[in-house]
Amino acid sequence: MKKYTILKLKSFFLVAIIFTAACQYEKETNPGTSNTTGNHKTKPPASFSDTLKISETAAVFYYPDSLQLEKIKAVTDTNIFKSSMHEYFYQMRNARIVFKKSLPEIKIVDARNIRYLLFIYNDSKTDCIDLDSKNDAYGLILFNRQKPPFVSDMTNIESEAGLYFSK
DSSP: OHHHHHHHHHHHHHHHHHHHHHHHHHHHHOGGGOSTTTOOOSOOOOSOOOEEEEOSSEEEEEOOOHHHHHHHHHTSOHHHHHHHHHHHHHHHHHHHHHHHHHOTTSEEEEEOSOSEEEEEOTTSOEEEEEGGGOOSSSEEEEEOSSSOOEEEOGGGHHHHHHHHHOO
């Protein structure tokens, strides 16, 4: 019985060493695990420098311009890029559905080929957001003309929009 236990322990350590060595070898030789594609911390700058003025209560969906999207695609693994685009599409679609059903009085604004968003409050005070400073290629900003603009998490839009736009 003791001999069997020692044999099991030796086998376990042998398998553990083989797996550890295999993982080390995989990291060193597989170019797909390179850190170069995943280390891009900020999105590329926009090709446009236009400003969109928002002077009413709104939900502002922002998008990258076509050149910016190509640059993002170039520095992102193909599968990750496709997955991200799929996720953004459905998050934005869901957010639009929520606004149409629950908050139809909120204007939906699409910010395409825009770099700056200029929000104008009720008292004529302004806030400017540079979309290049937002690391998400796509996003949603809520604005009610009294509170500062709020960058919303589209996956949690029901509760965030409800709280932000409540009186």
